[in-house]
């Protein structure tokens with residue numbers, strides 16, 4: 001469920017018409033609905049209410065400080081993957097015991113930063129990382145809480161770029177090496193073994209890969225117990241998909257939780273989940289203006305002022321995003337068009353051969369389901385300042401990241417010294 005809907009033929013985010021925001025902040029901009037964000041989080045929390053759990057929202061999906069702050073106020077903890085993300089959650093005042101740190105390439109400085117902040121646990125991705133964390137914790141005179149991220153070798157049946165749980169992926173510790181590495185970890189004097197972590201991929205639309213992965217890791221949990229290694233935490237990562245189109249709706253959080261909890265019956269573990277997309281994906285849209293309409297041979301192109309630098313997902317994964325006119329007109333026939341950006345690449349598109357209502361130059365259009373992996377993956381290609389971000393709460397909106405300026409962009413660069 002989201003709060004982007006037509007009212008008097010204008011799309012409103014909650015109670016604010018998107019064209020009104022466009023007038024005030026210009027285009028393109030991302031728009032997030034606070035009500036949708038908190039609703040999605042509440043539904044997810046509710047689904048796991050029966051068990052001891054911590055929802056660690058995956059910061060990478062949308063890391064705007066206002067979004068993080070809103071989620072934190074509503075009880076979320078955070079899954080981070082860099083020192084930068086740690087700094088973000090520190091700035092919104094998140095206590096260490098609600099932070100887990102994932103990622104295959106943690107640097108020494110990032111590990112020190114996290115140890116100083118007293119995070120709940122590191123999700124360790126390799127033997128080398130485990131030993132590095134032990135050494136650094138020793139230097140700081142602390143014990144580092146860790147879970148080992150296990151790669152269960154399960155096919156998540158999602159886009160290959162966002163699958164992480166197969167043994168050919170770079171993520172996690174191979175299933176068959178897990179026991180031995182836990183035994184090693186138990187010998188390290190600055191490591192405190194907390195649990196096991198497993199994340200198999202993103203935008204999963206069926207439950208069976210989650211359940212298969214869980215069964216495999218629970219076998220490990222039991223084997224470890226027999227060896228006297230008692231885990232207290234089980235982190236099952238994120239990955240639950242969202243409906244980008246209506247054709248294959250993914251399972252609801254309730255069903256997802258039900259399937260997992262059934263397997264966990266009899267295990268005394270605090271469950272950690274790292275949802276990203278399911279919380280923010282459909283809570284955000286990208287609003288852009290039609291600059292030109294161009295007919296080439298047998299194709300019509302709608303050229304917008306947002307491009308692949310603003311929303312990369314179609315270019316990168318051939319991802320589908322729903323597109324709607326911000327102001328709806330009736331009585332005009334739908335036509336098949338390509339919606340494309342201004343960037344000098346043929347991969348710069350938002351929709352191809354899509355049947356859409358007619359657009360005129362100057363119209364606004366809304367790209368749906370852009371709250372997750374939208375702004376965070378945007379860049380400055382073609383020297384394009386990044387878009388503004390706006391958060392709506394009821395009948396008011398706040399610019400939570402103003403549009404970047406060209407000065408901000410160019411100030412990082414210097415000319416060579418005179419005479420060189």
Ligand code: LLP
Nearest residue numbers: 058102199202203238239274275276277373
């Ligand atoms: N935990 C870990 C360790 C992850 O790597 C990820 C996502 C998540 C949690 C959150 O997964 P989610 O619930 O959002 O599926 N840029 C891609 C998605 C990349 C996902 C990376 N990892 C996209 O636009 O589809």
